[in-house]
Amino acid sequence: MSRAGVQEPSKSTVVGASPEGARDPNSASRAVREMFTSIAPRYDLLNHVLSFNIDRLWWRRTARSFRHILSRPHARILDLCCGTGDMTFALRRQAGKSSPQILGADFSHAMLQRATAKSFSSSNSSPGWIEADALRLPFPSADFDLVTSAFGFRNLADYDAGLREIARVLRPGGECGILDFGEPDGMMGALYRIYFKQVLPRVGTIISGVRGPYAYLPESVERFPPPEEMLQRMRNAGFDEVTWTPYTFGIAGLYRGKKLT
Numbered sequence: 216m217s218r219a220g221v222q223e224p225s226k227s228t229v230v231g232a233s234p235e236g237a238r239d240p241n242s243a244s245r246a247v248r249e250m251f252t253s254i255a256p257r258y259d260l261l262n263h264v265l266s267f268n269i270d271r272l273w274w275r276r277t278a279r280s281f282r283h284i285l286s287r288p289h290a291r292i293l294d295l296c297c298g299t300g301d302m303t304f305a306l307r308r309q310a311g312k313s314s315p316q317i318l319g320a321d322f323s324h325a326m327l328q329r330a331t332a333k334s335f336s337s338s339n340s341s342p343g344w345i346e347a348d349a350l351r352l353p354f355p356s357a358d359f360d361l362v363t364s365a366f367g368f369r370n371l372a373d374y375d376a377g378l379r380e381i382a383r384v385l386r387p388g389g390e391c392g393i394l395d396f397g398e399p400d401g402m403m404g405a406l407y408r409i410y411f412k413q414v415l416p417r418v419g420t421i422i423s424g425v426r427g428p429y430a431y432l433p434e435s436v437e438r439f440p441p442p443e444e445m446l447q448r449m450r451n452a453g454f455d456e457v458t459w460t461p462y463t464f465g466i467a468g469l470y471r472g473k474k475l476t
């Protein structure tokens with residue numbers, strides 16, 4: 216599918232992550248899980264070094280956007296593709312003294328082990344962690360008030376199936392927030408592309424000791440639908456009031472949508 220000017224994405228074409236060697240959505244999913252499992256030991260360090268710590272601001276800003284839900288004591292919140300849990304912890308911190316139930320879900324056991332270990336050193340009440348595939352969530356329909364995902368949605372093997380699954384587990388009127396990388400325009404974009412495509416894969420490979428994942432990262436961002444197309448996909452999956460807010464010149468951005476009642 217062409218990236219530019221797409222209004223009605225075709226329902227028959229699967230659009231999603233496709234790491235090297237993937238032949239279909241199942242093998243793509245497996246390759247993504249193996250990739251994140253292989254970098255789990257160094258994932259946090261690499262995240263902070265490669266983003267110059269701006270990732271912390273992005274998680275915090277995303278959590279702040281949903282303070283109206285996080286302040287409800289009985290709200291149920293799911294952070295998908297939670298990895299080592301930094302987005303989940305940002306949601307927990309934003310909730311402050313109110314006590315919504317917050318769950319982080321990921322399909323990489325190694326990433327979740329790190330999230331769990333970080334819970335023990337956290338002073339706030341800990342989120343719950345669950346090993347689950349975002350495309351086949353082990354939750355009933357209409358179970359959550361908010362579903363978030365930070366830098367994880369882009370790795371799904373089928374974006375439309377991912378959006379439909381998020382919509383399924385949200386209650387009517389529930390909201391979703393997808394934080395992910397974008398491609399900035401202009402001079403900033405040109406400089407950023409040099410960093411993202413030339414510098415980041417090399418530094419990532421050296422620090423992680425694993426070759427593939429940090430070459431996959433810029434490729435996966437390039438494959439990800441641009442904002443207009445992503446917003447249309449969200450509408451098609453049953454979301455209303457969809458918006459995209461660029462963060463830091465559009466290097467990242469937050470997609471929001473409300474499940475129709």
Ligand SMILES: C[S@@+](CC[C@H](N)C(=O)[O-])C[C@H]1O[C@@H](n2cnc3c(N)ncnc32)[C@H](O)[C@@H]1O
Nearest residue numbers: 251296297298321322323348349365366367370
């Ligand atoms: C780039 S990390 C993001 C982690 C965390 N949210 C953050 O902001 O640092 C992407 C995570 O998505 C997870 N992931 C990718 N596809 C998934 C799927 N289909 N189901 C569950 N988790 C998935 C990976 O295992 C990985 O931990």
